[in-house]
Amino acid sequence: MRHLGLQLLLFLALAAATVSSTRIGGGVALMWVAGGYALAYLLTRPRRAWPAALAAFAIGSTVATFTVGIGPVGAVPMALINVCEPLLAALLLQRWHPRGTYFESGHGIACFSGACLLAPACAGLAGALCVTVVTGTPFTGNLLNWVLGHGLGMLTFTPLFMLLLRGEFRDWSRNSTAGQRVEGGLLFALVSLTCVIAFAQNRLPLGFLPMLALTLATFRLGRLGAAVSIIIVALVGGWFTLRGMGPTSYIQTEAATRVHFFQLYMAAAVLTILPVAADLKQRKRLYETLRDSEARFRLVTENSTDIILNLDANGTIRYVSPAIASVAGYAPEGLVGGPAQKLVCEEDWGIAWAAHQAALRAPGRTITTDHRGLTAEGEMRWFETRSRAVLNDAGEPDGIVSSIRDITERKATEMRLTQAASTDPLTGLANRRGFEARLHMMLERGGCSAGCLAVFDIDHFKAVNDGFGHDAGDAVIVAFAEMAQSITGGRDLVARLGGEEFGIILADLTQAEAETLCDHxxxxxxxxxxxxxxxxxxxxxxxxxxxxRSASDASTAFRAADAALYRAKAEGRDRLRLAA
Structure with missing residues (x-):
């Protein structure tokens, strides 16, 4: 109850002050600050708190209208209209901009401005009619005064009241330094001084002066500076305007019209400064985000063993992390501005450049590639590069950021494993898998202009194992492998196909030459x-x-050679036979 009583008194004080000072000609008051406070309260409180607050505002409006307004007859109807107006504006804002950040983006400010004009326009029809019926003043004039006075009151004063109700003034005073508080006081004093200079005289049209000080306060203090400065201009400028002074005094017309022009002046100020404050807020948030991001980036890059490389679209180095000194021996500062090509092995530059172009063409995707690179000492090493496009303000790729890792040891391990997978452990020869891959490669290149395939099998090998033991059998296999390699001179591929069976690819030999070698x-x-x-x-x-030359593929060649081998065994062994 104590809180609601405070809301009632605040609304009553604001309503009575503006009605008593700006109600010219017996009709609608030219300014209405209480609506701005009511809207700010609704926007900063949950909906469950609205009914009690609206009841308090209605009582305050009734008392103000009864004492300094149009009297007891219109007090209750005006109270209903005065509380429905901020209620409508609050509902519109929550529907149009649910996030509640009305002063932090262009969209939010547009929604706020629209609600502050539409709600008074709707409520003004009933309000102006009520005042006209009670006082007999013109409906059109009352409607114009209502829309401008209530709309500009909301537009001008709601931001300040929202800052107050959210505690942002309190937070700023607690968190700001003494220097910042002194700067704020001086800026607000400057705004006040320029307002007095512009409005406390009738000789010079100096309405632009407060705008300069208001803009400066906004740039230095942000949204808080904008809100306070706007209120200073409204209060100082409005007070002098009501007394026939300031830039509007050059308009030779009635006082109400001069007040309307001052209200338009305030509307221009609000709609100019609030977007600037919102943009500054966004820029500050972006700056803080970038600052934090850069701090994280530097922490990672300066302590990572991976090289972080930033290139422009043409492959020129923009940034390289300190890790390149320990990984490749280069000084980072000596590479910036130079081509990335110098870091890549000449034979692999095409692979690296293709990955660079692929990353530029597909923003949002990470392109991974392996390539060889040169260290500062000229040593060849393997690197894995993960690249992703960097977008400019227009959303277009204008560079690449890459994470580069030394994978030389991994590549060596892969090569050892690959070799082991295709090598016979007993003889050190290629196994069947490696042999077939080599044969398949030869035949896939369009056939052979010359070359033969020979398949050998040790006769009665089981008898050797049974009679002399498996160690003797292994010795026999190794001995044959050494003799085959010696006679072929290492030029041809000799492989152990399995058990006691061996294969030889005799490249570039005619059948007669191969027959002579195999028989030897x-x-x-x-x-x-x-x-x-x-x-x-x-x-x-x-x-x-x-x-x-007669085989279409590896399988056909093996079948033909095996058929000739079986024929040799069938004919008594220890002999060579040619495929049919």
Whole structure:
């Protein structure tokens, strides 16, 4: 109840003050500040608190109208109209701009201005009619005074009252430094002084002076400075205007019309300064966001082992993190302004540049690529680069930011694993997987102008394992692998296909040349004893040979060579046979 009583007294004081001082000609008052306070209260309180507040405002309006307004006859109807007006404006604002940030964006200010004009226009029809019926004054004049007085009252005073009710003045006074408070006081004093100079005389048209001081206060103090300065201009300028002084005194007309022109002057000030304050608020928020983002960025880049690289659209280095010194030996400041191409191996620049272009074409996507790069000492290393486009104010990509990681050890591990996956562990030769991949590659390139495939199988290998042991069997396999590599001279691929079976790709040899070489290998094996821990072991091999020019693919070549091998075994082993 105590709180509601305070709201009643505040509304009553504001209503009585403006009605008694600006009600010219017995009709509607030319200014109405109480509506601005009522709207500010509704916008800063939950809806469940509205009914009690509106009742308090209605009582305050009734008392003001009864004592200094149109009298007891119109007191109750005017009270209903005066509380419905801010209620309508509040409902419109909450529907149009639910977030409640009415003074922080152009859209919010537009919604606020529209509600402050539409609500008085609607309420003004009933209010002007009521005043006309009670006082007999012209309806048109009453409607004009109502719309301008109530609309400009809301537009001018609501921002200040909202700051007060939200405690922003209190917070500013607590959180600001002594220097900032002194600066604020001096700026408000400057606004007051320029208002007195502009409005307390009739000789010079100096209405522009307060606008300069008002703009300065807005730039220095933001929305709070704008709201307080607007109130100072309204109070000082309005007081002198009502006394026939200031720039409006040059208009040779009745007092009410001069007040209307002053109200238009205030509307121009409000609609100019509030967007500026909103833009400054957004810029300040953006600046703080960028400042925090830069701090986080520097913390990450300066302590990360990954290299952070920022390039323009043409590949020129804008920024490179300190990590490049430890990773690649370059001084960061020596790279800025130079081309990124110098950091990439010449053979891989096409890959890196294609990833750069792909990132520019697809903003929002991260492009990952592996490439080789050069350190300051000329050492070749592998790097993984993740790139993403940087957008300018127009939303267009104008550069790239990349995170670069040294993956040399990973690449070496991958190569070892790849080699292990395609290598026979006993002999060190290629295994069947590696052999087939090599053969497939040869045939996929459009066939072979020359070359043969030979398949060898150690005869009676099971008997060697059974009679001499598996160690002797392993020794026999290793011995054959060494003899095959020796006779081919390392030029051709020798592979262990599995168990006791081997394959040889004899590249660039005709069938006759390949037949001579394979038969020489067969004879060498049969004539060379293999020493083992169980004694010398003699072995023979059978082989099948196919000319690759007659094979359409790897599977066909293998089938043909295997068929020739089986024929050699069927005919008594220790011999070479050609594919049909």
């Amino acid at each position: 290998l067969r004879q060498t094996v049969s004539e060379t004893p293999v020493p083992t821990s169980s004694g010398d072991v003699r072995i023979t091999v059978s082989a099948g040979l196919v000319d690759l």
